[in-house]
Amino acid sequence: xxxxxxxxxxxxxxxxxxxxVNVDRVASVDPDVVHDLNQYPYPFPDNxxxxxxxxxxxxxxxxxVAFMSExxxxxxxxxxxxxxxxxxxxxxxxxxxxxxxxxxxxxxxxFTAGHQWSFYGSEGFAITYRRIEFGPxxxxxxxxxxxxxxxxxxxxxxxxxxPAWFLYFELKVIKK
Numbered sequence: 001x002x003x004x005x006x007x008x009x010x011x012x013x014x015x016x017x018x019x020x021v022n023v024d025r026v027a028s029v030d031p032d033v034v035h036d037l038n039q040y041p042y043p044f045p046d047n048x049x050x051x052x053x054x055x056x057x058x059x060x061x062x063x064x065v066a067f068m069s070e071x072x073x074x075x076x077x078x079x080x081x082x083x084x085x086x087x088x089x090x091x092x093x094x095x096x097x098x099x100x101x102x103x104x105x106x107x108x109x110x111f112t113a114g115h116q117w118s119f120y121g122s123e124g125f126a127i128t129y130r131r132i133e134f135g136p137x138x139x140x141x142x143x144x145x146x147x148x149x150x151x152x153x154x155x156x157x158x159x160x161x162x163p164a165w166f167l168y169f170e171l172k173v174i175k176k
Contacts, residue, residue, distance in 0.1 A: 006050040011057035055084045059099045081171040087164035105151040129170040
């Protein structure tokens with residue numbers, strides 16, 4: 001008897017994760033499931049996954065609110081959601097013509113239950129971990145520490161002087 005994987009990798013591209021259901025709209029990358037992430041609902045039942053990965057995906061979707069709602073629907077209570085996206089100060093955020101938006105350290109606060117900017121329902125997510133990542137250099141080691149200690153000051157004052165590379169988020173699903 002085989003068990004259904006309880007981990008989902010959205011927008012896998014060529015980076016398929018073992019033990020995950022790998023989803024992409026491009027059939028030539030040979031995902032487990034071919035599906036366009038801009039088409040709702042996704043072909044998975046409610047409360048199916050303990051972990052959902054969306055590495056370098058959220059900047060591509062047409063509707064971030066619908067995307068996050070769909071993740072919430074598919075995730076089990078307490079599931080981990082792992083997200084990476086280029087930081088708004090990174091040239092890569094603007095280089096790819098398929099990017100719909102650029103995000104900040106605080107972008108997912110809007111999906112966090114109980115947060116002052118949680119406009120998208122009483123159920124949602126808790127941010128368990130987040131960080132701003134930088135390219136490897138001696139100067140960036142210092143900037144990394146400062147930016148993650150004072151992210152608002154970094155993004156308001158220093159981001160265009162010392163551009164970041166990407167953002168990493170770990171969210172926990174909270175359902176009533």
